[in-house]
Amino acid sequence: MEAAVEFENVSVRYGSYTALDGVSLRIPEGAFVAIIGPNGAGKSTLLKLILGLLRPSEGEVRVFGRPALKVPAEWLGYVAQFKTLDRSFPALALELVASGLRRRWPFRLSAREREAALAALRRVRGEELADRRLSRLSGGELQRVYLARAFVRRPRMLLLDEPATGMDVLGEADMYRMLEQYQREHRATVLMITHDWEAARYHATHVLVLNRRVIGFGPPERALSDECLRRAFGHVGHPHELSFSVERRDA
Amino acid sequence: MLEVFALPFMQRALLAGLLVGATASYFGVFVVQRRMSFLGSGLAHAALGGVALGLFLDAEPLFVALPFTVLIALLIAWVRERTELGGDTAVGIFFSLSVALGVVLLALKSEYAADAMAFLFGSILAVTPADLWAMVLVALASLLTLPVWGRWAYATFDRDLARADRLPVLFDDYLLTAMVAAVVVSAVKVVGILLVAAFLVIPAASARLFARTFAQMTLFSILFGLFGVVAGLVLSYLYDVPSGATIILVESGIFLLSLLASPKT
Numbered sequence: 001m002e003a004a005v006e007f008e009n010v011s012v013r014y015g016s017y018t019a020l021d022g023v024s025l026r027i028p029e030g031a032f033v034a035i036i037g038p039n040g041a042g043k044s045t046l047l048k049l050i051l052g053l054l055r056p057s058e059g060e061v062r063v064f065g066r067p068a069l070k071v072p073a074e075w076l077g078y079v080a081q082f083k084t085l086d087r088s089f090p091a092l093a094l095e096l097v098a099s100g101l102r103r104r105w106p107f108r109l110s111a112r113e114r115e116a117a118l119a120a121l122r123r124v125r126g127e128e129l130a131d132r133r134l135s136r137l138s139g140g141e142l143q144r145v146y147l148a149r150a151f152v153r154r155p156r157m158l159l160l161d162e163p164a165t166g167m168d169v170l171g172e173a174d175m176y177r178m179l180e181q182y183q184r185e186h187r188a189t190v191l192m193i194t195h196d197w198e199a200a201r202y203h204a205t206h207v208l209v210l211n212r213r214v215i216g217f218g219p220p221e222r223a224l225s226d227e228c229l230r231r232a233f234g235h236v237g238h239p240h241e242l243s244f245s246v247e248r249r250d251a
Numbered sequence: 252m253l254e255v256f257a258l259p260f261m262q263r264a265l266l267a268g269l270l271v272g273a274t275a276s277y278f279g280v281f282v283v284q285r286r287m288s289f290l291g292s293g294l295a296h297a298a299l300g301g302v303a304l305g306l307f308l309d310a311e312p313l314f315v316a317l318p319f320t321v322l323i324a325l326l327i328a329w330v331r332e333r334t335e336l337g338g339d340t341a342v343g344i345f346f347s348l349s350v351a352l353g354v355v356l357l358a359l360k361s362e363y364a365a366d367a368m369a370f371l372f373g374s375i376l377a378v379t380p381a382d383l384w385a386m387v388l389v390a391l392a393s394l395l396t397l398p399v400w401g402r403w404a405y406a407t408f409d410r411d412l413a414r415a416d417r418l419p420v421l422f423d424d425y426l427l428t429a430m431v432a433a434v435v436v437s438a439v440k441v442v443g444i445l446l447v448a449a450f451l452v453i454p455a456a457s458a459r460l461f462a463r464t465f466a467q468m469t470l471f472s473i474l475f476g477l478f479g480v481v482a483g484l485v486l487s488y489l490y491d492v493p494s495g496a497t498i499i500l501v502e503s504g505i506f507l508l509s510l511l512a513s514p515k516t
Contacts, residue, residue: 051415073416080411089284089408090462096408103416104401105408107466133463 002065004029004157004189005050010059012045019045021212023059029156032183032190034200034220037210038233043193046210047159050191051078064156073103077150079160085142087135093145094130097121100149120152121145124178139166147175151182158182160192164199176203197224255488260376264494267378268480270386271438271450272498274393276476278431279455280469284407289339290327290428292448293346294435297323299444300349301436302370303356306363312370313385316436323349324432328425373443373495375484382440389437396430403427404465441480442495453502454479460506460513475505 005027012020020042027033035043048054049061052069061068064075077100091105097117098106106113121127124144129137137145143163150158158179164172180203183190194200200207200220207223209216209232216228256265282291300323301316308315323345330341357367369377378386406413406420414420435447442450458471483498490497 052417053411053414069417076415078412078415080409086284086408088459090459090465090468091408092464095464099405099408099412102401103405103418105404105465107401 002029003027003062004031004064005191006060006062007046007049008060008062010049010056010061012042012049012054013057018212020049020056023210023214025208025214025217027189027191027206027208029064029189030183030187031206032180032204033192033206033208034204035191035193035208035210036195036197036200036232037215041211041232043210044161047078047161047191047193050157050159051076074153075156077153077155077158079143079146079150079158079163081161081165085134089134091134092130093121093126093132093134093137093141094118096134096145097149097152100152116152117148120148123151123182124148125174140168140171143167143171143175147178154186155188156186157189157191160190162193162195164194164196172199179203197229200224255485260378261484261488263378263380263383264375265481265484267383267386268375268441268484268494268498269477270383270390271434271441272454272476272480273473274390274434275438275447275450276454276458276472277393277469278427278434279451279453279476280458280465280472281403281407281427282431282451283455283459284465284468287338287431288448288452290324290342291431291435291451293327293342294320294324294432295439295444295447296346297349297432298436298439298447299353299367299370300351300356301353302439302444303353303363303367306366307356307360311381311385312366313382313436313440316439317385317389317433319349320432320436321429324428325425328428332421332424370439371444372493373439373441373446375441375494375498378440386437389433392433393430396426399423399426400469408465442498446495446499449499449502450476453499453506457502457506457509460509475502479505 003026007023007025010020010023011018035046037043045054049056050063050068063071094117095106097120098109098113101113101116118127118130121130124147126144126148129141129145143166163175167175176199179190182188201224204220206218207220209223209228211232215232216223255261282288298316298320301319302312304319305312305315327341327345330336331338357364402418402423405418406423410420438447438450454475455472457475458468462468462471479498479502483501484494486501487494487497
């Protein structure tokens with residue numbers, strides 16, 4: 001199977017700070033990869049390298065066999081963290097979705113663009129959001145609009161930075177269902193940063209455990225082993241440890 | 252009321268006002284949404300250095316101020332891009348440098364102090380054909396950048412999305428900064444260095460209060476800018492008060508009305 005993403009001994013440094021250190025990795029095309037790791041582990045840096053927003057200080061990043069910066073933008077669908085949204089910008093949900101088609105902000109939408117954007121919103125069950133202002137959307141609604149924006153260009157790879165932020169439990173389950181459906185229909189590769197280990201376990205085909213270096217990469221049952229999690233986080237999970245310590249205290 | 256504009260100097264003033272009113276309020280939407288208002292103010296003060304240099308060299312002040320201010324704007328953008336200094340710090344440094352240069356140059360040729368005052372407070376009724384040419388040039392350059400509106404708007408909304416879509420965001424930033432500088436210089440004769448930032452910001456801010464989309468904001472801003480110029484000119488003629496300041500007062504009135512009439516957010 002062709003590789004969707006290849007990292008060859010990639011390091012990223014900001015002055016004396018090392019965000020990624022000698023990362024080598026091969027993500028097969030069509031994989032659903034959950035990227036987990038503690039804060040500052042280099043997860044967003046990894047996505048930015050694939051998107052071509054950052055250049056590595058050392059090593060090489062190849063996406064679909066090409067240098068990251070040479071990959072056509074239409075092949076990649078990016079869902080940024082919604083907390084970076086500037087809510088003072090006057091815009092409608094439909095415009096944001098259509099910006100994914102045009103790769104610039106639309107002054108006026110053509111009938112074709114409008115239809116394509118509406119179809120993408122239907123896909124995320126967000127058709128009723130089309131003419132709503134972005135500033136009036138809830139976190140979950142906004143994430144659905146961003147997801148529609150990524151879907152509208154039918155990318156070969158989806159890159160999502162904590163897409164479940166702001167969503168309720170049902171919305172989150174819905175989102176994973178949409179992602180899996182898209183991945184199946186288009187044989188797309190999905191790379192998703194998440195802090196939810198359970199979501200990684202149940203929805204991903206591969207889990208990448210990162211802490212500036214690759215701690216583990218492979219099927220969830222292997223990558224989410226106690227050993228990998230302990231090496232990445234220093235423990236195997238807050239909830240378990242907390243209940244364990246409470247039980248001990250009670251005892 | 253239309254007979255006001257039968258007078259040749261009023262016609263020139265109207266044309267100058269409409270040109271800079273449209274361009275300033277067009278670029279104003281980016282200035283407001285990118286929170287660059289201080290840049291507008293700083294560049295206006297930088298224009299003083301350029302005007303003083305023009306007067307010192309016995310050249311057409313606007314034609315010297317134009318490249319001078321654009322250069323200062325590019326330096327500000329470069330420092331902002333290359334260092335971890337905030338944009339406001341870069342603006343503060345270069346704006347002070349330009350004003351200091353202007354003061355020194357004007358002191359060396361004190362006979363031009365009165366001309367400099369015209370730029371400080373604006374003198375739209377004294378717009379010369381050369382000033383008008385500078386304004387036409389800037390307006391034409393602005394027209395040429397119309398296709399970039401979508402890219403500027405996209406990067407204004409989210410720089411990372413625009414960069415991920417392979418847009419030349421950095422080049423576009425420099426281009427926008429240079430165009431704002433050019434518009435600021437072309438507007439100083441109309442409203443004066445002290446008020447030119449308001450000329451950029453107020454129509455766009457008023458438009459923001461109503462607009463549901465960025466396209467609407469752009470169109471409303473231009474409309475408010477043009478209305479402010481026409482109404483301000485007429486009122487200044489009728490009441491014999493300074494035209495630049497009257498234009499800004501009218502625009503401020505539009506802003507207050509917009510504030511009262513706009514839907515609560």
